[in-house]
Amino acid sequence: MELTSLEQDMLAGEHGEGTALAMKVQVGTGKAFYAKRMVPITRAHVAASAQEGDVYWVTRLVAAGARCVISPTVNPSMDLRYVEGQLGPLTGEGRDRVEASNEAYRRIGATMTLSCTPEIEKNVPAFGEIVAFSESSATPYVNSVLGARTNRESSISALCAAVTGRVPEYGLLLDENRRGEVLVAVEATLKDDFDWSLLGYAYPQVYKGPEVPVFTGIDKRPTPEGFVQFGAELATSGAVAMYHVVGITPEAPTVEAALGGNAVKAHATITDADLDRVREQFSGDPGPIEFAMLGCPHLTIRQVGEIAALVGEKRFAVDTWILVSSLTLELAERMGFLSVIQRAGGHVIADTCMDIPGCWDAYYDRPGVTESPKCAFYCQVYGQRYAVRPLAQAVQAALAGEVV
Amino acid sequence: MSDQQYTCRPISEGSGEGEALLSTDALCFAMCDADTGCVLEKGHCLDGRSVAGKVLVMPTGKGSSVVQADGLYRLITKETAPAAVVIQTPEPVLVSTIIAMEVPLVDTVDPAFYDNVEEGDHIVVDAVAGTLVLRKKTPGGAAAKP
Numbered sequence: 001m002e003l004t005s006l007e008q009d010m011l012a013g014e015h016g017e018g019t020a021l022a023m024k025v026q027v028g029t030g031k032a033f034y035a036k037r038m039v040p041i042t043r044a045h046v047a048a049s050a051q052e053g054d055v056y057w058v059t060r061l062v063a064a065g066a067r068c069v070i071s072p073t074v075n076p077s078m079d080l081r082y083v084e085g086q087l088g089p090l091t092g093e094g095r096d097r098v099e100a101s102n103e104a105y106r107r108i109g110a111t112m113t114l115s116c117t118p119e120i121e122k123n124v125p126a127f128g129e130i131v132a133f134s135e136s137s138a139t140p141y142v143n144s145v146l147g148a149r150t151n152r153e154s155s156i157s158a159l160c161a162a163v164t165g166r167v168p169e170y171g172l173l174l175d176e177n178r179r180g181e182v183l184v185a186v187e188a189t190l191k192d193d194f195d196w197s198l199l200g201y202a203y204p205q206v207y208k209g210p211e212v213p214v215f216t217g218i219d220k221r222p223t224p225e226g227f228v229q230f231g232a233e234l235a236t237s238g239a240v241a242m243y244h245v246v247g248i249t250p251e252a253p254t255v256e257a258a259l260g261g262n263a264v265k266a267h268a269t270i271t272d273a274d275l276d277r278v279r280e281q282f283s284g285d286p287g288p289i290e291f292a293m294l295g296c297p298h299l300t301i302r303q304v305g306e307i308a309a310l311v312g313e314k315r316f317a318v319d320t321w322i323l324v325s326s327l328t329l330e331l332a333e334r335m336g337f338l339s340v341i342q343r344a345g346g347h348v349i350a351d352t353c354m355d356i357p358g359c360w361d362a363y364y365d366r367p368g369v370t371e372s373p374k375c376a377f378y379c380q381v382y383g384q385r386y387a388v389r390p391l392a393q394a395v396q397a398a399l400a401g402e403v404v
Numbered sequence: 405m406s407d408q409q410y411t412c413r414p415i416s417e418g419s420g421e422g423e424a425l426l427s428t429d430a431l432c433f434a435m436c437d438a439d440t441g442c443v444l445e446k447g448h449c450l451d452g453r454s455v456a457g458k459v460l461v462m463p464t465g466k467g468s469s470v471v472q473a474d475g476l477y478r479l480i481t482k483e484t485a486p487a488a489v490v491i492q493t494p495e496p497v498l499v500s501t502i503i504a505m506e507v508p509l510v511d512t513v514d515p516a517f518y519d520n521v522e523e524g525d526h527i528v529v530d531a532v533a534g535t536l537v538l539r540k541k542t543p544g545g546a547a548a549k550p
Contacts, residue, residue: 028503053477134469157500
Protein backbone atom coordinates (compact mmCIF):
# COMPACT_ATOMS: atom_id res chain seq x y z
CA MET A 1 0.00 0.00 0.00
CA GLU A 2 1.28 3.43 -0.90
CA LEU A 3 1.15 5.93 1.96
CA THR A 4 1.49 9.71 1.66
CA SER A 5 4.28 11.32 3.64
CA LEU A 6 1.71 12.48 6.19
CA GLU A 7 0.43 8.92 6.58
CA GLN A 8 3.97 7.56 6.86
CA ASP A 9 4.65 10.11 9.61
CA MET A 10 1.47 9.08 11.40
CA LEU A 11 2.52 5.43 11.23
CA ALA A 12 6.03 6.28 12.41
CA GLY A 13 4.69 7.96 15.53
CA GLU A 14 5.41 11.57 14.63
CA HIS A 15 1.78 12.48 15.38
CA GLY A 16 1.85 10.64 18.68
CA GLU A 17 1.78 7.07 19.79
CA GLY A 18 -2.03 6.87 19.72
CA THR A 19 -2.26 7.92 16.09
CA ALA A 20 0.52 5.45 15.25
CA LEU A 21 -1.40 2.63 16.92
CA ALA A 22 -4.55 3.52 14.98
CA MET A 23 -2.55 3.67 11.73
CA LYS A 24 -0.97 0.29 12.42
CA VAL A 25 -4.40 -1.38 12.58
CA GLN A 26 -5.58 0.45 9.46
CA VAL A 27 -2.48 -0.27 7.40
CA GLY A 28 -2.59 -3.92 8.48
CA THR A 29 -6.25 -4.13 7.49
CA GLY A 30 -5.58 -2.31 4.22
CA LYS A 31 -2.83 -4.76 3.33
CA ALA A 32 -5.10 -7.71 4.11
CA PHE A 33 -7.50 -6.38 1.47
CA TYR A 34 -4.82 -5.27 -1.01
CA ALA A 35 -5.71 -1.58 -0.60
CA LYS A 36 -3.54 0.66 -2.78
CA ARG A 37 -3.91 3.82 -0.70
CA MET A 38 -5.83 5.56 2.04
CA VAL A 39 -8.63 8.06 1.44
CA PRO A 40 -10.09 10.79 3.69
CA ILE A 41 -13.41 10.34 5.50
CA THR A 42 -15.94 13.01 6.39
CA ARG A 43 -17.93 11.10 9.03
CA ALA A 44 -17.48 8.24 11.44
CA HIS A 45 -19.64 6.25 13.81
CA VAL A 46 -18.11 4.02 16.44
CA ALA A 47 -20.08 1.14 17.85
CA ALA A 48 -18.77 1.98 21.29
CA SER A 49 -20.01 -0.31 23.99
CA ALA A 50 -19.35 -0.71 27.62
CA GLN A 51 -17.93 -4.12 26.85
CA GLU A 52 -14.49 -5.14 28.05
CA GLY A 53 -12.80 -5.38 24.67
CA ASP A 54 -14.01 -2.00 23.51
CA VAL A 55 -13.16 -0.22 26.76
CA TYR A 56 -9.70 -1.78 26.58
CA TRP A 57 -9.16 -0.41 23.07
CA VAL A 58 -10.44 3.15 23.54
CA THR A 59 -8.63 3.46 26.86
CA ARG A 60 -5.43 2.24 25.26
CA LEU A 61 -5.72 4.82 22.46
CA VAL A 62 -6.52 7.63 24.92
CA ALA A 63 -3.59 6.65 27.13
CA ALA A 64 -1.37 6.79 24.05
CA GLY A 65 -2.55 10.36 23.42
CA ALA A 66 -4.96 9.78 20.52
CA ARG A 67 -7.60 12.40 19.67
CA CYS A 68 -10.24 12.15 16.94
CA VAL A 69 -9.74 14.26 13.82
CA ILE A 70 -13.30 13.37 12.74
CA SER A 71 -15.52 13.35 15.82
CA PRO A 72 -17.53 10.13 15.62
CA THR A 73 -21.03 9.59 16.91
CA VAL A 74 -21.14 6.61 19.28
CA ASN A 75 -23.32 3.68 20.21
CA PRO A 76 -25.32 3.49 23.44
CA SER A 77 -24.02 2.30 26.77
CA MET A 78 -26.37 2.83 29.71
CA ASP A 79 -28.23 5.65 31.45
CA LEU A 80 -26.99 4.54 34.87
CA ARG A 81 -28.96 7.11 36.82
CA TYR A 82 -32.28 5.97 35.34
CA VAL A 83 -31.57 2.23 35.54
CA GLU A 84 -30.29 2.46 39.11
CA GLY A 85 -33.32 4.54 40.05
CA GLN A 86 -35.48 1.62 38.94
CA LEU A 87 -33.45 -1.48 39.74
CA GLY A 88 -31.33 -0.29 42.66
CA PRO A 89 -27.60 0.39 42.70
CA LEU A 90 -25.50 -1.54 40.23
CA THR A 91 -22.21 -2.73 41.56
CA GLY A 92 -19.18 -4.33 40.07
CA GLU A 93 -17.34 -4.28 36.81
CA GLY A 94 -20.30 -3.64 34.53
CA ARG A 95 -21.02 -0.26 36.11
CA ASP A 96 -17.33 0.68 36.16
CA ARG A 97 -17.05 -0.16 32.47
CA VAL A 98 -19.99 2.08 31.55
CA GLU A 99 -18.33 5.00 33.29
CA ALA A 100 -14.87 4.18 31.93
CA SER A 101 -16.26 3.88 28.40
CA ASN A 102 -18.16 7.19 28.50
CA GLU A 103 -15.15 8.97 30.01
CA ALA A 104 -12.69 7.54 27.48
CA TYR A 105 -14.92 8.38 24.49
CA ARG A 106 -15.41 11.92 25.76
CA ARG A 107 -11.66 12.30 26.16
CA ILE A 108 -10.87 10.96 22.71
CA GLY A 109 -13.23 13.55 21.25
CA ALA A 110 -16.36 11.59 20.33
CA THR A 111 -19.80 13.17 19.94
CA MET A 112 -21.74 11.49 22.73
CA THR A 113 -24.95 10.62 20.89
CA LEU A 114 -25.14 7.18 22.56
CA SER A 115 -27.48 5.90 19.87
CA CYS A 116 -27.20 2.88 17.56
CA THR A 117 -29.23 4.45 14.74
CA PRO A 118 -26.95 7.31 13.58
CA GLU A 119 -27.86 6.53 9.97
CA ILE A 120 -31.41 7.83 10.42
CA GLU A 121 -30.65 10.76 12.73
CA LYS A 122 -27.65 12.86 13.79
CA ASN A 123 -25.05 11.39 11.42
CA VAL A 124 -26.65 10.76 8.04
CA PRO A 125 -24.19 10.53 5.14
CA ALA A 126 -25.01 11.64 1.61
CA PHE A 127 -24.87 9.56 -1.57
CA GLY A 128 -21.29 8.75 -2.50
CA GLU A 129 -19.79 10.09 0.75
CA ILE A 130 -16.87 8.03 2.10
CA VAL A 131 -17.34 7.32 5.79
CA ALA A 132 -16.27 4.84 8.48
CA PHE A 133 -19.30 3.33 10.19
CA SER A 134 -19.22 0.47 12.63
CA GLU A 135 -22.48 -0.75 14.19
CA SER A 136 -23.42 -3.63 11.97
CA SER A 137 -27.05 -2.54 11.68
CA ALA A 138 -26.03 0.92 10.43
CA THR A 139 -23.40 -0.21 7.92
CA PRO A 140 -25.75 -1.99 5.48
CA TYR A 141 -28.17 0.96 5.65
CA VAL A 142 -25.42 3.48 4.92
CA ASN A 143 -24.20 1.53 1.89
CA SER A 144 -27.44 0.19 0.54
CA VAL A 145 -30.21 2.63 1.40
CA LEU A 146 -28.23 5.89 1.40
CA GLY A 147 -25.58 4.97 -1.18
CA ALA A 148 -22.75 6.34 0.97
CA ARG A 149 -19.63 4.17 1.20
CA THR A 150 -18.27 2.35 4.20
CA ASN A 151 -16.69 -0.97 4.84
CA ARG A 152 -17.98 -3.18 7.62
CA GLU A 153 -15.87 -1.43 10.23
CA SER A 154 -15.43 -2.89 13.68
CA SER A 155 -15.69 -0.56 16.67
CA ILE A 156 -11.90 -0.79 16.72
CA SER A 157 -11.27 0.14 13.09
CA ALA A 158 -13.93 2.88 13.03
CA LEU A 159 -12.28 4.52 16.03
CA CYS A 160 -8.91 4.24 14.26
CA ALA A 161 -10.46 6.02 11.26
CA ALA A 162 -11.86 8.78 13.47
CA VAL A 163 -8.37 9.28 14.92
CA THR A 164 -6.51 9.32 11.59
CA GLY A 165 -9.30 10.87 9.50
CA ARG A 166 -8.87 8.30 6.76
CA VAL A 167 -9.52 4.72 5.78
CA PRO A 168 -7.75 2.19 3.58
CA GLU A 169 -9.43 2.14 0.19
CA TYR A 170 -10.77 -1.34 -0.45
CA GLY A 171 -13.97 -3.32 -0.51
CA LEU A 172 -17.17 -1.34 -0.59
CA LEU A 173 -15.41 1.97 -1.20
CA LEU A 174 -14.72 0.80 -4.76
CA ASP A 175 -17.36 0.71 -7.51
CA GLU A 176 -16.54 -2.81 -8.63
CA ASN A 177 -17.13 -4.30 -5.18
CA ARG A 178 -20.52 -2.65 -4.69
CA ARG A 179 -22.10 -4.49 -7.59
CA GLY A 180 -24.20 -7.54 -6.93
CA GLU A 181 -23.27 -11.13 -7.65
CA VAL A 182 -26.06 -13.13 -6.02
CA LEU A 183 -29.58 -12.83 -7.38
CA VAL A 184 -32.15 -13.41 -4.66
CA ALA A 185 -35.75 -13.98 -5.69
CA VAL A 186 -37.92 -12.96 -2.76
CA GLU A 187 -41.12 -14.96 -3.00
CA ALA A 188 -41.99 -14.42 0.65
CA THR A 189 -44.66 -11.90 1.59
CA LEU A 190 -43.32 -8.88 3.46
CA LYS A 191 -46.26 -7.46 5.42
CA ASP A 192 -44.52 -5.39 8.05
CA ASP A 193 -41.19 -4.38 9.62
CA PHE A 194 -40.92 -7.70 11.43
CA ASP A 195 -41.03 -9.61 8.15
CA TRP A 196 -38.02 -7.54 7.05
CA SER A 197 -36.23 -8.68 10.23
CA LEU A 198 -37.04 -12.28 9.34
CA LEU A 199 -35.88 -11.80 5.75
CA GLY A 200 -32.63 -10.28 7.02
CA TYR A 201 -31.97 -13.23 9.29
CA ALA A 202 -33.05 -15.79 6.70
CA TYR A 203 -30.89 -14.67 3.76
CA PRO A 204 -27.47 -15.59 5.23
CA GLN A 205 -28.94 -18.98 6.20
CA VAL A 206 -30.00 -19.60 2.63
CA TYR A 207 -26.79 -18.27 1.03
CA LYS A 208 -23.61 -18.14 3.10
CA GLY A 209 -21.20 -16.37 0.73
CA PRO A 210 -19.78 -12.86 1.16
CA GLU A 211 -20.96 -11.55 -2.25
CA VAL A 212 -23.32 -8.57 -2.51
CA PRO A 213 -26.92 -9.84 -2.85
CA VAL A 214 -29.48 -8.34 -5.21
CA PHE A 215 -33.02 -8.81 -3.91
CA THR A 216 -35.72 -8.97 -6.55
CA GLY A 217 -39.47 -9.41 -6.40
CA ILE A 218 -40.01 -6.71 -3.78
CA ASP A 219 -42.35 -4.01 -5.05
CA LYS A 220 -43.09 -2.13 -1.85
CA ARG A 221 -40.51 0.03 -0.13
CA PRO A 222 -40.13 -0.86 3.54
CA THR A 223 -40.30 1.78 6.24
CA PRO A 224 -36.98 3.27 7.40
CA GLU A 225 -37.34 1.07 10.49
CA GLY A 226 -37.87 -1.96 8.27
CA PHE A 227 -34.61 -1.20 6.48
CA VAL A 228 -32.77 -0.66 9.78
CA GLN A 229 -33.99 -3.98 11.16
CA PHE A 230 -33.26 -5.78 7.88
CA GLY A 231 -29.63 -4.64 8.09
CA ALA A 232 -29.35 -5.54 11.77
CA GLU A 233 -30.43 -9.11 11.10
CA LEU A 234 -28.36 -9.53 7.92
CA ALA A 235 -25.32 -8.66 10.02
CA THR A 236 -26.30 -10.90 12.93
CA SER A 237 -26.99 -14.00 10.89
CA GLY A 238 -24.16 -13.28 8.45
CA ALA A 239 -21.75 -10.48 7.62
CA VAL A 240 -23.65 -8.64 4.88
CA ALA A 241 -22.63 -4.97 4.66
CA MET A 242 -24.26 -4.11 1.34
CA TYR A 243 -27.25 -5.26 -0.65
CA HIS A 244 -29.47 -4.00 -3.42
CA VAL A 245 -33.25 -4.07 -3.61
CA VAL A 246 -34.11 -3.66 -7.27
CA GLY A 247 -36.30 -0.68 -7.97
CA ILE A 248 -35.89 0.65 -4.44
CA THR A 249 -32.28 1.22 -3.35
CA PRO A 250 -30.33 3.94 -5.18
CA GLU A 251 -27.67 1.85 -6.90
CA ALA A 252 -30.22 -0.65 -8.20
CA PRO A 253 -32.75 0.99 -10.52
CA THR A 254 -32.67 -2.24 -12.54
CA VAL A 255 -31.23 -5.74 -12.13
CA GLU A 256 -28.61 -4.88 -14.75
CA ALA A 257 -27.53 -1.75 -12.89
CA ALA A 258 -27.34 -3.66 -9.61
CA LEU A 259 -25.14 -6.32 -11.19
CA GLY A 260 -23.08 -3.72 -13.08
CA GLY A 261 -21.89 -6.23 -15.65
CA ASN A 262 -21.10 -8.98 -13.14
CA ALA A 263 -22.08 -12.49 -14.07
CA VAL A 264 -24.57 -13.94 -11.62
CA LYS A 265 -22.53 -16.21 -9.37
CA ALA A 266 -25.44 -17.79 -7.57
CA HIS A 267 -29.23 -17.73 -7.41
CA ALA A 268 -31.18 -17.97 -4.20
CA THR A 269 -34.89 -18.00 -3.44
CA ILE A 270 -36.51 -16.96 -0.20
CA THR A 271 -40.02 -18.13 0.47
CA ASP A 272 -42.53 -17.80 3.29
CA ALA A 273 -41.19 -21.13 4.57
CA ASP A 274 -37.75 -19.55 5.10
CA LEU A 275 -39.29 -16.68 7.07
CA ASP A 276 -41.36 -19.15 9.07
CA ARG A 277 -38.24 -21.16 9.90
CA VAL A 278 -36.61 -18.05 11.42
CA ARG A 279 -39.85 -17.16 13.19
CA GLU A 280 -39.91 -20.66 14.67
CA GLN A 281 -36.20 -20.55 15.60
CA PHE A 282 -36.80 -17.45 17.73
CA SER A 283 -40.37 -18.11 18.87
CA GLY A 284 -39.45 -19.36 22.35
CA ASP A 285 -41.95 -21.16 24.55
CA PRO A 286 -45.42 -19.73 25.07
CA GLY A 287 -46.11 -18.91 28.70
CA PRO A 288 -45.38 -16.34 31.39
CA ILE A 289 -42.64 -13.77 30.88
CA GLU A 290 -40.89 -11.62 33.48
CA PHE A 291 -39.81 -8.65 31.37
CA ALA A 292 -39.95 -7.01 27.94
CA MET A 293 -36.92 -5.48 26.24
CA LEU A 294 -37.75 -3.50 23.09
CA GLY A 295 -35.44 -1.51 20.85
CA CYS A 296 -32.55 -3.42 19.30
CA PRO A 297 -31.76 -1.36 17.25
CA HIS A 298 -33.27 1.64 19.06
CA LEU A 299 -36.94 2.22 18.27
CA THR A 300 -37.99 5.39 16.46
CA ILE A 301 -40.61 7.94 17.47
CA ARG A 302 -43.12 6.29 15.13
CA GLN A 303 -42.66 2.98 16.89
CA VAL A 304 -42.90 4.61 20.33
CA GLY A 305 -46.15 6.21 19.16
CA GLU A 306 -47.46 2.79 18.10
CA ILE A 307 -46.60 1.39 21.51
CA ALA A 308 -48.40 4.26 23.25
CA ALA A 309 -51.48 3.66 21.09
CA LEU A 310 -51.51 -0.04 22.01
CA VAL A 311 -51.07 0.72 25.69
CA GLY A 312 -53.83 3.31 26.00
CA GLU A 313 -55.30 3.02 29.47
CA LYS A 314 -53.82 -0.42 30.20
CA ARG A 315 -50.91 -1.28 32.48
CA PHE A 316 -47.84 -3.39 31.78
CA ALA A 317 -47.84 -6.68 33.67
CA VAL A 318 -44.04 -6.97 33.60
CA ASP A 319 -41.03 -4.62 33.60
CA THR A 320 -41.02 -3.10 30.12
CA TRP A 321 -38.01 -1.30 28.73
CA ILE A 322 -38.23 0.72 25.51
CA LEU A 323 -34.78 1.69 24.27
CA VAL A 324 -34.48 4.85 22.14
CA SER A 325 -32.16 7.72 21.25
CA SER A 326 -32.12 10.89 23.36
CA LEU A 327 -33.88 12.72 20.51
CA THR A 328 -36.66 10.13 20.42
CA LEU A 329 -37.06 10.34 24.19
CA GLU A 330 -37.39 14.11 23.94
CA LEU A 331 -39.95 13.76 21.14
CA ALA A 332 -41.88 11.13 23.09
CA GLU A 333 -42.25 13.58 25.92
CA ARG A 334 -43.31 16.42 23.62
CA MET A 335 -45.88 14.25 21.89
CA GLY A 336 -47.42 12.78 25.02
CA PHE A 337 -46.31 9.17 24.36
CA LEU A 338 -43.97 9.18 27.33
CA SER A 339 -46.70 9.95 29.84
CA VAL A 340 -48.91 7.18 28.43
CA ILE A 341 -46.12 4.61 28.69
CA GLN A 342 -44.94 5.79 32.10
CA ARG A 343 -48.47 5.80 33.49
CA ALA A 344 -48.70 2.18 32.35
CA GLY A 345 -45.55 1.43 34.32
CA GLY A 346 -43.20 1.21 31.32
CA HIS A 347 -39.78 2.75 30.88
CA VAL A 348 -38.62 4.71 27.87
CA ILE A 349 -34.89 5.09 28.23
CA ALA A 350 -32.22 6.84 26.12
CA ASP A 351 -28.50 6.17 25.70
CA THR A 352 -28.89 2.50 26.64
CA CYS A 353 -28.18 -0.89 25.08
CA MET A 354 -29.57 -4.22 26.24
CA ASP A 355 -26.20 -5.89 25.74
CA ILE A 356 -24.15 -4.21 28.46
CA PRO A 357 -22.52 -7.04 30.40
CA GLY A 358 -23.12 -6.91 34.13
CA CYS A 359 -25.77 -4.17 34.05
CA TRP A 360 -29.00 -6.05 33.36
CA ASP A 361 -28.39 -8.84 35.88
CA ALA A 362 -31.93 -8.41 37.18
CA TYR A 363 -33.17 -10.09 34.01
CA TYR A 364 -30.49 -12.71 33.46
CA ASP A 365 -31.63 -16.33 33.35
CA ARG A 366 -35.22 -15.18 32.93
CA PRO A 367 -37.87 -15.44 30.24
CA GLY A 368 -38.69 -12.23 28.39
CA VAL A 369 -40.04 -10.89 25.14
CA THR A 370 -38.38 -8.73 22.48
CA GLU A 371 -39.11 -7.60 18.93
CA SER A 372 -35.50 -8.26 17.91
CA PRO A 373 -33.92 -11.54 16.77
CA LYS A 374 -30.54 -9.77 17.15
CA CYS A 375 -31.23 -9.09 20.83
CA ALA A 376 -32.34 -12.67 21.41
CA PHE A 377 -29.28 -14.03 19.61
CA TYR A 378 -26.62 -12.03 21.44
CA CYS A 379 -28.29 -12.10 24.87
CA GLN A 380 -28.43 -15.91 24.97
CA VAL A 381 -24.95 -15.75 26.55
CA TYR A 382 -26.65 -14.20 29.62
CA GLY A 383 -29.07 -17.09 29.90
CA GLN A 384 -31.92 -14.82 28.84
CA ARG A 385 -34.69 -16.77 27.16
CA TYR A 386 -36.39 -14.45 24.73
CA ALA A 387 -39.55 -15.05 22.81
CA VAL A 388 -39.28 -12.88 19.70
CA ARG A 389 -42.52 -11.34 18.42
CA PRO A 390 -43.49 -8.51 16.07
CA LEU A 391 -43.49 -5.22 17.99
CA ALA A 392 -47.28 -5.04 18.49
CA GLN A 393 -47.43 -8.65 19.74
CA ALA A 394 -44.44 -8.07 22.02
CA VAL A 395 -46.25 -5.07 23.56
CA GLN A 396 -49.40 -7.18 24.01
CA ALA A 397 -47.28 -9.83 25.73
CA ALA A 398 -45.82 -7.21 28.07
CA LEU A 399 -49.34 -6.02 28.91
CA ALA A 400 -50.59 -9.59 29.47
CA GLY A 401 -47.48 -10.93 31.21
CA GLU A 402 -47.27 -13.85 28.85
CA VAL A 403 -46.47 -14.73 25.28
CA VAL A 404 -48.97 -16.68 23.29
CA MET B 405 5.73 -38.61 9.32
CA SER B 406 7.83 -35.56 8.53
CA ASP B 407 6.53 -32.05 8.91
CA GLN B 408 4.88 -30.46 5.91
CA GLN B 409 5.54 -26.79 5.34
CA TYR B 410 3.17 -24.46 3.49
CA THR B 411 3.31 -20.82 2.53
CA CYS B 412 0.74 -18.34 3.78
CA ARG B 413 0.22 -14.59 4.00
CA PRO B 414 0.64 -12.93 7.40
CA ILE B 415 -2.18 -10.49 8.27
CA SER B 416 -1.61 -10.08 12.01
CA GLU B 417 2.03 -10.68 12.85
CA GLY B 418 3.22 -13.09 15.52
CA SER B 419 3.52 -16.80 15.94
CA GLY B 420 1.48 -19.50 17.58
CA GLU B 421 1.03 -23.24 17.57
CA GLY B 422 -1.50 -25.76 18.68
CA GLU B 423 -3.88 -28.50 17.71
CA ALA B 424 -5.89 -27.86 14.54
CA LEU B 425 -9.56 -27.02 15.08
CA LEU B 426 -11.35 -27.08 11.74
CA SER B 427 -14.52 -25.10 11.17
CA THR B 428 -16.64 -25.01 8.05
CA ASP B 429 -18.65 -22.11 9.52
CA ALA B 430 -17.55 -18.54 10.20
CA LEU B 431 -17.19 -17.82 13.91
CA CYS B 432 -17.92 -14.85 16.15
CA PHE B 433 -15.74 -14.97 19.28
CA ALA B 434 -18.53 -13.48 21.38
CA MET B 435 -20.34 -16.78 20.96
CA CYS B 436 -17.63 -18.57 22.97
CA ASP B 437 -17.74 -19.12 26.71
CA ALA B 438 -14.78 -17.09 27.99
CA ASP B 439 -14.00 -19.49 30.86
CA THR B 440 -13.66 -22.56 28.66
CA GLY B 441 -13.35 -21.23 25.12
CA CYS B 442 -16.27 -23.45 24.13
CA VAL B 443 -18.47 -22.34 21.22
CA LEU B 444 -22.01 -21.69 22.43
CA GLU B 445 -23.75 -21.08 19.12
CA LYS B 446 -26.49 -23.58 18.38
CA GLY B 447 -26.19 -25.08 14.94
CA HIS B 448 -22.52 -24.04 14.58
CA CYS B 449 -20.31 -26.90 13.47
CA LEU B 450 -18.07 -26.22 16.51
CA ASP B 451 -20.95 -26.02 19.01
CA GLY B 452 -19.58 -27.24 22.34
CA ARG B 453 -15.94 -27.43 21.15
CA SER B 454 -13.24 -25.24 22.69
CA VAL B 455 -11.05 -22.83 20.72
CA ALA B 456 -8.63 -22.43 23.65
CA GLY B 457 -5.01 -22.82 22.58
CA LYS B 458 -6.04 -24.22 19.19
CA VAL B 459 -5.04 -23.14 15.73
CA LEU B 460 -8.49 -22.22 14.47
CA VAL B 461 -8.94 -22.90 10.76
CA MET B 462 -12.13 -21.31 9.44
CA PRO B 463 -13.56 -19.70 6.31
CA THR B 464 -13.91 -16.16 7.70
CA GLY B 465 -15.36 -14.17 10.60
CA LYS B 466 -18.87 -12.95 11.29
CA GLY B 467 -20.83 -11.07 13.88
CA SER B 468 -21.64 -7.51 14.87
CA SER B 469 -19.03 -4.79 14.95
CA VAL B 470 -18.53 -4.74 18.71
CA VAL B 471 -19.01 -8.25 19.97
CA GLN B 472 -16.20 -9.75 17.91
CA ALA B 473 -13.65 -7.54 19.70
CA ASP B 474 -15.20 -8.01 23.09
CA GLY B 475 -15.45 -11.75 22.65
CA LEU B 476 -11.82 -12.10 21.61
CA TYR B 477 -10.61 -9.77 24.37
CA ARG B 478 -12.40 -11.84 27.02
CA LEU B 479 -10.89 -15.04 25.63
CA ILE B 480 -7.43 -13.46 25.76
CA THR B 481 -7.79 -12.25 29.36
CA LYS B 482 -9.01 -15.71 30.43
CA GLU B 483 -6.31 -17.43 28.39
CA THR B 484 -8.85 -19.30 26.31
CA ALA B 485 -8.14 -17.58 22.98
CA PRO B 486 -6.93 -19.54 19.97
CA ALA B 487 -3.13 -19.66 19.55
CA ALA B 488 -3.48 -18.52 15.95
CA VAL B 489 -6.18 -18.20 13.32
CA VAL B 490 -6.08 -19.36 9.69
CA ILE B 491 -8.77 -17.99 7.37
CA GLN B 492 -9.68 -18.33 3.72
CA THR B 493 -11.32 -14.94 3.18
CA PRO B 494 -10.50 -11.80 5.16
CA GLU B 495 -13.44 -10.04 6.76
CA PRO B 496 -12.93 -6.44 7.97
CA VAL B 497 -14.29 -6.77 11.51
CA LEU B 498 -12.30 -9.94 12.18
CA VAL B 499 -9.10 -8.57 10.64
CA SER B 500 -9.04 -5.24 12.49
CA THR B 501 -10.02 -6.92 15.75
CA ILE B 502 -7.32 -9.55 15.51
CA ILE B 503 -4.61 -7.02 14.57
CA ALA B 504 -5.56 -4.78 17.50
CA MET B 505 -5.67 -7.72 19.91
CA GLU B 506 -2.38 -9.08 18.52
CA VAL B 507 -3.38 -12.66 17.74
CA PRO B 508 -1.49 -14.24 14.81
CA LEU B 509 -3.67 -14.40 11.69
CA VAL B 510 -2.85 -15.69 8.21
CA ASP B 511 -4.70 -16.32 4.98
CA THR B 512 -3.91 -17.40 1.40
CA VAL B 513 -2.51 -20.70 2.57
CA ASP B 514 -1.18 -23.08 -0.08
CA PRO B 515 -4.30 -25.04 -1.17
CA ALA B 516 -2.47 -28.33 -0.51
CA PHE B 517 -2.70 -27.54 3.21
CA TYR B 518 -6.47 -27.83 3.08
CA ASP B 519 -6.19 -31.22 1.37
CA ASN B 520 -3.94 -32.57 4.11
CA VAL B 521 -5.01 -30.96 7.37
CA GLU B 522 -7.14 -32.99 9.74
CA GLU B 523 -8.71 -32.32 13.07
CA GLY B 524 -6.12 -32.79 15.83
CA ASP B 525 -3.02 -32.29 13.67
CA HIS B 526 -0.46 -29.95 15.20
CA ILE B 527 0.03 -26.64 13.37
CA VAL B 528 2.81 -24.10 13.83
CA VAL B 529 1.92 -20.69 12.42
CA ASP B 530 4.68 -18.19 11.73
CA ALA B 531 2.81 -15.02 10.83
CA VAL B 532 6.01 -13.08 10.24
CA ALA B 533 7.83 -15.33 7.79
CA GLY B 534 4.53 -16.46 6.28
CA THR B 535 4.88 -20.18 6.86
CA LEU B 536 2.69 -22.81 8.34
CA VAL B 537 4.03 -26.20 9.46
CA LEU B 538 1.68 -29.15 9.67
CA ARG B 539 2.59 -32.11 11.85
CA LYS B 540 0.19 -35.00 11.31
CA LYS B 541 -1.23 -36.73 14.34
CA THR B 542 -0.22 -40.33 14.88
CA PRO B 543 -2.82 -43.07 14.41
CA GLY B 544 -3.16 -43.12 18.22
CA GLY B 545 -4.59 -39.63 18.11
CA ALA B 546 -2.05 -37.23 19.61
CA ALA B 547 0.15 -35.16 17.33
CA ALA B 548 3.55 -36.72 16.71
CA LYS B 549 6.36 -35.36 18.80
CA PRO B 550 9.36 -34.08 16.89
